[in-house]
Amino acid sequence: xxxxxxxxxxxxxxxxxxxxxxxxxxxxxxxxxxxxxxxxxxxxxxxxxxxxxxxxxxxxxxxxxxxxxxxxxxxxxxxxxxxxxxxxxxxxxxxxxxxxxxxxxxxxxxxxxxxxxxxxxxxxxxxxxxxxxxxxxxxxxxxxxxxxxxxxxxxxxxxxxxxxxxxxxxxxxxxxxxxxxxxxxxxxxxxxxxxxxxxxxxxxxxxxxxxxxxxxxxxxxxxxxxxxx
Numbered sequence: 001x002x003x004x005x006x007x008x009x010x011x012x013x014x015x016x017x018x019x020x021x022x023x024x025x026x027x028x029x030x031x032x033x034x035x036x037x038x039x040x041x042x043x044x045x046x047x048x049x050x051x052x053x054x055x056x057x058x059x060x061x062x063x064x065x066x067x068x069x070x071x072x073x074x075x076x077x078x079x080x081x082x083x084x085x086x087x088x089x090x091x092x093x094x095x096x097x098x099x100x101x102x103x104x105x106x107x108x109x110x111x112x113x114x115x116x117x118x119x120x121x122x123x124x125x126x127x128x129x130x131x132x133x134x135x136x137x138x139x140x141x142x143x144x145x146x147x148x149x150x151x152x153x154x155x156x157x158x159x160x161x162x163x164x165x166x167x168x169x170x171x172x173x174x175x176x177x178x179x180x181x182x183x184x185x186x187x188x189x190x191x192x193x194x195x196x197x198x199x200x201x202x203x204x205x206x207x208x209x210x211x212x213x214x215x216x217x218x219x220x221x222x223x224x225x226x227x228x229x
Contacts, residue, residue, distance in 0.1 A: 003118060004048070005031045006074070008040040008063070009055035014079065014100065018053055021107040027115065037066035046224075047193065048180045049074040051095075051114045056080040067092050072180060075117045077110050129176065131157070132167045140164070142177055147191040147211055158209070185221055186214040196225060 005028055007018050015033050022028045028051075034040035037058060043049075052074040056063040067076060079098040095117050096110035128139045140157070149156045150170025157164045157173075174184050184190045185204060195206045199221070204211040213221055 002027055002029050003050040003115060004029050005051040005053065006034060006040065006043070006049050007031050007053045008034045008037060008058075008066070009053070009079065010035050010058045011055070014055065017102060018079070018107075021102070021104050024104060025108070025111055028111065037061040037063070041066065041070070044070065044072070044074070044180070046179055048072075048178075050118045051111070052076045053079055053098075057082065064092070067094075072178070075114045075121070077114055131164060133164045142181065143192075145177075145182075145192060146195050146206065147189060147209065148173055148182075150188045150190075183221070183224065185217045186212050188212075193224065196221065199225065 005022065007015050009015055009018070012035075015035075019031060019033075022031050031053075032043070034043065038061065040052075054063045054067065054076050056078055057080060058066075063078060063080070067073060073093075076092075076094045077096045077098060078094050079100060079102060081100045083099055095114040098106060098110055127141050127143055129142050131138060131140050144159045146158050146160060148158065148170060151165075153167070153169055155166050155168055155170050155173050157166055170184075170188065170190060174182070174190055177190075181192055181194075182190050183193050183196065185196075189211050191204060191206070191211055196204055198205045199213065200210075202213050202218070204213060204221070
């Protein structure tokens, strides 16, 4: 299992130290770096992140203010040169608090705590949606959805091993499902962002599926791919 992470810190040296530590943990993917909270917030509005390494003392918006204003918070580890902020961090439910300069040994402990929290959140019922298929109403973990195809007043939800034909337009599912997980790529298709890997001749290739990319959606898909290489 691998975990996504971002670094939010205004100091280039801190980024380098944390990147070096992250590179030594096999379960962590290469991090995306942000040097201010504003850019990080815009990214988190459109993308799902497992773990965030967040500095507290930053210009414009502090790490504490930033975290308080997030609706869907990643599991967060504070990193700062100031011990006095520790209690404030734990009041916000952070996984751990790292005091700079950060040793790899201490970093490992914090990351394991964060990973444990990520795993515990996976059973959270907040990931469930109610769908109507035929005469049945069932609860579905929307993270299982790979892509969706719209058919006027109905939508087909494709999962790894099954599909559901459900009542409701594709637009209604686009509005109800979180934009951090899903992206509309065509007037008739929406896809889970973590399945957007390869594009060939205006199509997203996923397993046996070839999902078309609408002309008006092409730039957004290409921008997403560029930011997630």
